[in-house]
Amino acid sequence: MSAALLPLFVAVPLMMAALLVIVGDRRVIHTVGLLGTMIAAVGAAVALVIEFRSGGAIAHGISSWPFGIAIPFVADMFTALMLVVTGLLTIVCSWFAIASGRAANVYFAPLVLVLTAGVNGALLTADLFNLFVFIEVMLLPSYGLFVLAARHKGTLQQVAGARLYVTLNLLTSTVFLIGVGFIYGTAGTVNLAELAGLATTDPTVAISGAVCLFALAIKASVVPVHGWLAAAYPATSPAITALFSGLHTKVAIYGIYRIYAVVFDGDSRWLWIGVTLFCLTMVIGVLGAVGEKTTRSILAFHMISQIGYILLGVALFTFAGLTAGIFYLLHHMIVKASLFLSTGAVEVRYGTGEIGKLSGIAKREPVIAVAFFIAALSLAGLPPFSGFVAKFTLILASVEAGQIAAVVVMLLVSLVTLLSMLKIWNGVFWGDSKASNSDDDAPAVPAAPSPSGGVATKQAPVSSATAVAEWPRIGMALAGPAVFTAAITLGLGLGAELLLGLSAVAAEGLLDTTAYVQAVMGS
Amino acid sequence: MTVAITAGLLVFGAVYLMMKREMLRVILGFILLGHAGNIVLMAAGGTSRRDLPYGSPEDLSTIADPLPQAFVLTAIVIAFSITIVMLVLAVTGNDDDDTAATAQEVQE
Numbered sequence: 001m002s003a004a005l006l007p008l009f010v011a012v013p014l015m016m017a018a019l020l021v022i023v024g025d026r027r028v029i030h031t032v033g034l035l036g037t038m039i040a041a042v043g044a045a046v047a048l049v050i051e052f053r054s055g056g057a058i059a060h061g062i063s064s065w066p067f068g069i070a071i072p073f074v075a076d077m078f079t080a081l082m083l084v085v086t087g088l089l090t091i092v093c094s095w096f097a098i099a100s101g102r103a104a105n106v107y108f109a110p111l112v113l114v115l116t117a118g119v120n121g122a123l124l125t126a127d128l129f130n131l132f133v134f135i136e137v138m139l140l141p142s143y144g145l146f147v148l149a150a151r152h153k154g155t156l157q158q159v160a161g162a163r164l165y166v167t168l169n170l171l172t173s174t175v176f177l178i179g180v181g182f183i184y185g186t187a188g189t190v191n192l193a194e195l196a197g198l199a200t201t202d203p204t205v206a207i208s209g210a211v212c213l214f215a216l217a218i219k220a221s222v223v224p225v226h227g228w229l230a231a232a233y234p235a236t237s238p239a240i241t242a243l244f245s246g247l248h249t250k251v252a253i254y255g256i257y258r259i260y261a262v263v264f265d266g267d268s269r270w271l272w273i274g275v276t277l278f279c280l281t282m283v284i285g286v287l288g289a290v291g292e293k294t295t296r297s298i299l300a301f302h303m304i305s306q307i308g309y310i311l312l313g314v315a316l317f318t319f320a321g322l323t324a325g326i327f328y329l330l331h332h333m334i335v336k337a338s339l340f341l342s343t344g345a346v347e348v349r350y351g352t353g354e355i356g357k358l359s360g361i362a363k364r365e366p367v368i369a370v371a372f373f374i375a376a377l378s379l380a381g382l383p384p385f386s387g388f389v390a391k392f393t394l395i396l397a398s399v400e401a402g403q404i405a406a407v408v409v410m411l412l413v414s415l416v417t418l419l420s421m422l423k424i425w426n427g428v429f430w431g432d433s434k435a436s437n438s439d440d441d442a443p444a445v446p447a448a449p450s451p452s453g454g455v456a457t458k459q460a461p462v463s464s465a466t467a468v469a470e471w472p473r474i475g476m477a478l479a480g481p482a483v484f485t486a487a488i489t490l491g492l493g494l495g496a497e498l499l500l501g502l503s504a505v506a507a508e509g510l511l512d513t514t515a516y517v518q519a520v521m522g523s
Numbered sequence: 524m525t526v527a528i529t530a531g532l533l534v535f536g537a538v539y540l541m542m543k544r545e546m547l548r549v550i551l552g553f554i555l556l557g558h559a560g561n562i563v564l565m566a567a568g569g570t571s572r573r574d575l576p577y578g579s580p581e582d583l584s585t586i587a588d589p590l591p592q593a594f595v596l597t598a599i600v601i602a603f604s605i606t607i608v609m610l611v612l613a614v615t616g617n618d619d620d621d622t623a624a625t626a627q628e629v630q631e
Contacts, residue, residue, distance in 0.1 A: 129594055136601045143608050147615075159616035163546060166612060170553055170605050171541075177560045177598055184591060185567030 003060040003523065006073040009044065009083065009120040010134075013037055017113035030109040031098060037113060038091045041120065045083035052077040055505055057515045059126065059523035072126040072191065072520045078326060078506035082123050082254055085330050089246035089337050090116055092481045096341050097239035099477040100348045105148050111141040115247070122251050126520045128180045128190040128212065131255065132173065135219075138251065139169050142244065146236045161235020168228040172218045179211030192258070193520035196513055197265040209263045216259070219252035222311065223281040226304045230288060233303075234296040238344025238353075241296055245303055246337045253307065253329060257314050257322075261510035262517070266317040274315030279406050281308030282413045289420045295343040295353040295428060298420055299336070302379065305413060306332050309394060312406060320397035322507035327500055328390040331378075331492060335387060338375035338485035342368050345478045346428060355427035362429040367479050369429045371486040376421035378489045381414045386492035389500065526566045533559035546613035546620035550606060557602040561595045568592070 016037045023029050051058075055077065061070025075083075094112055097103040118138025125131050146162045184190050186204040199206040221229040229249070233241050260266065285305030292298045310332060313325010345368055346361055347353040362369035378385030381392075391414060398406045492499055509516060533555045540552030568591035575587060613620040 129597075133597060133601070136605075140604065140608070143605075147612075156616045159612060163609075163612050166605065166609055167541075167549055167553070170602075170609070171556070174553070174556050174560050174602075178563050181560065181564040181567040181591070181594070184564070184594075185569075 003058040006060050006075055006124055007062055009041060009124060010117045013113040013117040017110040020110045025106045034094055034109040034112060035091060038087055038116065041116065042084055042087035042091065045080055045087055048075055048080035049077065049084060049502065052080055052505065055508055055515060057509065057519040059519035061523040067521060067523060068191065070523065071130050072523050073124045074126040074516060074520050075124060076509045076516055077502060078509055079123050081330060081502060081506055083120060085333050086119050086247055089333060090243065092337060092485055093239055093243040093246065096242065096344065096481040100239055102237050102239045107144065108148060111144045114141040119247050119251055123254060126192040128183060128192065132177055132180055136173060142248065145240050157235050161232050164228060165232040172215050176212055176215035179208055179215055182208035182211055192262050193517045195263045196517045199264045200267050206264070209259060213256060213259060216252045216255045220249050220256065220307055221304050222277055222307065223284045226281065226285065229304055230297055230300040233300045234294060238296065238340060238347050242337045242340035242344060245340055246333045249303070249307060250329065250333055253310055256311065257510060260314055262513050266511065268317065271315050271317055274311065275403055275406055278308040278311045278315050279409045281305065282409055286413045286416045286420070293355055295355065295424050296340065298424060299339050299343065302417060302420065303336055305417065309410065312394060316397055316401045316403065318397060318401050319507055319511055320400055322510050323500065323504045324390065324393035324397045326503040326506050328394055330499065331386040331390045331489065334485050335375050335378045335489050338371065338482055338489065339379065341485060342372040342375065342482035343424065345474050345482055348478065349472065349474045355423065358428050359431035365474050367483060368474055371482040372429065373425070374486040374490060376425065378493065380418035380421055384493045386489045386496065389493060389496040526562055526570055530559045530562045533562065544621055550609045550613060554606060561598055564591045564594045564598065
């Protein structure tokens with residue numbers, strides 16, 4: 001693929017978003033426009049992966065300005081893999097949103113497209129200030145999506161969650177911006193290629209870079225700055241939670257990987273800070289989940305815990321560690337989305353995700369139950385799913401790097417993760433469907449599938465003995481996304497060789513950034 | 524030095540306002556913090572060793588660095604738009620803009 005086509009990853013979704021706003025409220029055009037653009041983006045990203053199968057990088061200076069003036073867009077294996085998986089998740093979550101009636105708002109498709117443009121831009125850019133801009137492009141539509149609801153159907157919970165979400169993200173962005181300012185002041189450039197390795201020689205650049213990494217760590221919700229995620233994510237609708245979990249924190253993680261590899265050149269002096277913080281993240285995240293009462297808040301805390309695993313890869317900064325970290329990142333994006341989507345399907349249809357208010361879903365919804373079960377086991381790291389491969393390679397890498405404490409933490413946290421997944425399984429999926437003994441409590445008429453999960457809870461409070469038999473069952477369209485992502489994790493577990501090989505190429509590119517830097521310099 | 528002190532004072536005010544419960548004060552805090560960030564960006568261009576950004580300087584090597592000014596311009600526009608989003612969130616929902624209520628309390 002020609003390097004000059006890279007900007008299209010950003011331009012096409014933006015143009016399509018504008019077009020869909022002009023077209024107005026025409027459902028079919030919106031659906032076709034959204035999914036068509038996303039499928040094209042995933043196709044192009046797959047072409048990039050194939051091109052980079054033996055390493056290398058391509059770059060393009062926007063508008064063909066000379067190097068140093070142009071904003072460079074650069075792609076290597078790591079970027080390409082991220083583009084594929086983020087694109088795939090956007091498709092799956094949009095599918096879920098459409099099936100759950102969430103996409104009924106005229107602005108849904110345009111906002112998702114702008115979000116995609118921001119994510120793609122943040123992944124592709126090799127300019128720190130431009131990274132800030134693209135993170136903002138990614139966040140602004142997110143604020144809209146967070147509170148998006150059908151007319152008069154928005155909830156106060158959404159508003160409270162959005163207030164937290166917006167303030168937190170603005171704080172992070174401002175800190176990142178100040179970090180970029182410091183980098184410009186100390187190094188005289190914000191171009192990643194020119195900054196390559198500078199933090200190892202110049203301590204002032206290292207401190208400035210650390211401010212940027214700190215901001216990205218807040219966005220990735222690393223302990224001790226993790227509290228916002230578990231409070232904000234469950235407040236919106238299931239489709240949006242799944243979408244954000246797949247895209248936002250992961251772009252921040254990508255940024256941490258990239259900046260530490262390029263600017264700090266994997267400086268081994270600071271790695272112990274990472275190992276300590278990320279082990280703490282694993283433990284505190286998983287313990288936080290113990291006290292939670294709804295499926296989505298449990299899953300949000302698990303996300304924090306898993307982010308510790310993913311980032312441990314960069315804290316080891318060995319070939320094996322980076323390979324495992326990248327594999328873990330890609331696996332986690334898919335599995336987490338699958339969990340949010342399967343429990344989200346239950347929440348959308350039965351009006352609540354609270355543990356103990358539902359039971360016996362497994363009997364009524366075997367398909368969703370199996371999808372949840374597969375993803376849950378994969379998250380905990382049991383074979384033959386992708387989670388096993390991810391954890392196994394990461395543990396091997398830690399042993400190789402001599403971080404035995406980290407290995408012990410990982411194994412213990414896996415056990416608690418499994419317990420937590422069983423809690424959801426027992427509280428929601430298992431048991432009798434209490435249909436026969438609770439006729440009085442059951443709503444007389446099953447509430448219509450609500451566009452936003454939270455509303456149904458209010459209108460038809462689900463009693464402790466819900467007559468699930470009264471409710472319409474989850475259709476194939478709603479169950480599809482969860483089943484599809486669960487199938488991917490099974491496929492990645494059985495055929496891990498392929499993705500491990502690709503992750504190894506990506507890790508190679510992070511260990512030796514010459515190809516990346518050369519490509520940007522030559523653009 | 525003036526620039527550094529100004530930025531410090533702005534951050535001081537911003538942190539104070541962000542500790543408050545009311546959304547509106549938090550927003551005002553963010554406006555101050557945004558300004559502090561902009562001043563840091565301006566300082567990154569070397570305000571101490573360069574001339575004014577306007578007029579016609581004799582020596583082109585001491586003319587103000589235009590790149591940080593472009594950064595600041597972009598940052599101002601972004602901060603402005605997010606401020607509007609936050610103001611909308613402050614007036615949406617209940618009659619007050621108290622942010623202390625947790626999601627559960629709101630639901631009840």
